[in-house]
Amino acid sequence: MTPQTLYLSILASSMTLSAEPNPAALASIELVTHYAFDSNVVARVMVVDEKTVAPASDPLNSLVFKVTFADKIDGSKVTELKGRLYTGGGVEALEEAHADNFGYMTSKLDFYGALDSQYDFFESVVTSYKTSDAQAIKTAIETAGALNALGAYRIQEAVIDVPASSVTDLTPIEMKNALLDMRDRPRYIATCEIGSLPHVEALAETMGKLNCHVLLDIGNIDNWEAAVAITESINIDDHRLWVFWNPNKSRPSNATTVLARKKWRPCVGDYLAQLLLRNALTTASGIPPIHRPIAGYDFPLSFRDTEKFGGLTLDEEAQNALAKAGVNVVINERFEGGDRWIYGDVLTQYDSTTSALQLINSSEIETYTANVVVSIVKKHLLKGMSSFITDATDDCTKFLDACADAGLLTQSTELAGRYYALQITPRADNPFTKADVKLSRRPQGCARQVYFESTVTK
Numbered sequence: 001m002t003p004q005t006l007y008l009s010i011l012a013s014s015m016t017l018s019a020e021p022n023p024a025a026l027a028s029i030e031l032v033t034h035y036a037f038d039s040n041v042v043a044r045v046m047v048v049d050e051k052t053v054a055p056a057s058d059p060l061n062s063l064v065f066k067v068t069f070a071d072k073i074d075g076s077k078v079t080e081l082k083g084r085l086y087t088g089g090g091v092e093a094l095e096e097a098h099a100d101n102f103g104y105m106t107s108k109l110d111f112y113g114a115l116d117s118q119y120d121f122f123e124s125v126v127t128s129y130k131t132s133d134a135q136a137i138k139t140a141i142e143t144a145g146a147l148n149a150l151g152a153y154r155i156q157e158a159v160i161d162v163p164a165s166s167v168t169d170l171t172p173i174e175m176k177n178a179l180l181d182m183r184d185r186p187r188y189i190a191t192c193e194i195g196s197l198p199h200v201e202a203l204a205e206t207m208g209k210l211n212c213h214v215l216l217d218i219g220n221i222d223n224w225e226a227a228v229a230i231t232e233s234i235n236i237d238d239h240r241l242w243v244f245w246n247p248n249k250s251r252p253s254n255a256t257t258v259l260a261r262k263k264w265r266p267c268v269g270d271y272l273a274q275l276l277l278r279n280a281l282t283t284a285s286g287i288p289p290i291h292r293p294i295a296g297y298d299f300p301l302s303f304r305d306t307e308k309f310g311g312l313t314l315d316e317e318a319q320n321a322l323a324k325a326g327v328n329v330v331i332n333e334r335f336e337g338g339d340r341w342i343y344g345d346v347l348t349q350y351d352s353t354t355s356a357l358q359l360i361n362s363s364e365i366e367t368y369t370a371n372v373v374v375s376i377v378k379k380h381l382l383k384g385m386s387s388f389i390t391d392a393t394d395d396c397t398k399f400l401d402a403c404a405d406a407g408l409l410t411q412s413t414e415l416a417g418r419y420y421a422l423q424i425t426p427r428a429d430n431p432f433t434k435a436d437v438k439l440s441r442r443p444q445g446c447a448r449q450v451y452f453e454s455t456v457t458k
Helices: 090-097 102-106 109-115 131-143 172-180 197-210 224-234 268-279 316-325 360-379 385-405
Strands: 004-010 015-018 027-033 041-049 063-071 077-083 122-129 147-149 158-161 188-191 213-217 241-245 248-251 304-308 327-335 338-343 420-426 435-441
Touching: 004 131, 015 158, 077 109, 077 122, 090 102, 090 109, 090 122, 102 109, 109 122, 122 131, 131 147, 172 197, 188 197, 188 268, 197 213, 213 268, 213 360, 224 241, 224 316, 224 327, 316 327, 360 385, 360 435, 385 420, 385 435
Parallel strands: 041 147, 188 213, 213 241, 241 327
Antiparallel strands: 004 015, 004 027, 027 122, 041 063, 041 158, 063 077, 248 304, 327 338, 420 435
């Protein structure tokens, strides 16, 4: 999105936060960000007077500002800045005037603008004030109820509403390019947007180029026929696309009273969180346990007081139709010891009844192993051909052996009982500059169905 600028202005009798500079400000903090705020965010401004000696050229250097952006509903912190004001010019002016005093530079709020890393919340921070207004600024902060003595027991702070951002939706092309331009290659893209087929198609293009996965929540739908019809209308026959449906309502996770009404909520956020937590449990070789799909008894949803939509029945006909369409439904299942709300299936959008790629965990093993092998091969490019083949083969073999040890791969009859087959050889048409990489493997499957036979004997 287009960056937006906020101005925290210290006035004679108040503090304000606006999208435009205030000409009456005694001091200001200019914040430039690519993030957007809704109407439920506040800025909490607290200033601590450390009573240190400040130079005449920077008389407010003893005041330490802490500006916390937080959710006004549950109080959760969005981001926070801590530092001192500077007389103006931003980090460039600081560097020019105080290049030999790095500690002084880093103590300023303006220093946030020098970090300039991919995940900085604020791209630029510029503070400014006139030295002649120093005492008036200090008085204004005290009048606003934000000034604290060092070590004070009771904390005073000014709470200011953050203006809601004006956000323009990205076009499908802009969205695709933004994802492709990310420095860190995404493994998962989660979305609840099914109202725009061009956006879904753009995500599918991105998925194909990055060989990653798209997690699609089809939304607040109260009957299974519509869920099946919507999923089939998307019509992307690819194992890297996973579709989810939560036909239930629940209370907010932070609800403290029964007056917090039950509402529908998408489930892909919970699913993605459980994916990332699972992936963090790597082996000593760094292999994540992606052969364990996020489904069933071991991965229940944490939604509170969940109940199915009234009037909805997921009988055998409904479940078969949803499975045929590749929809993974949040359902309640009874187990030994009690019941749980779970993801009731592990299906991709790949249209097959026999291929392993119809299963989410097999699909993820396929993309994970392919992407890592490609990255290893790329690491050894531009070496001598013999060295390239030897080094790339050795590193890929170590990685694939680790995958087999971790349970991602199983023995294949087509590979004579081996877990995988890897070949890296010079191309016949140009053995000097080109090579072929061929990888075959059998990923771990998933037990979706059992056929139970019960017999009573004498």
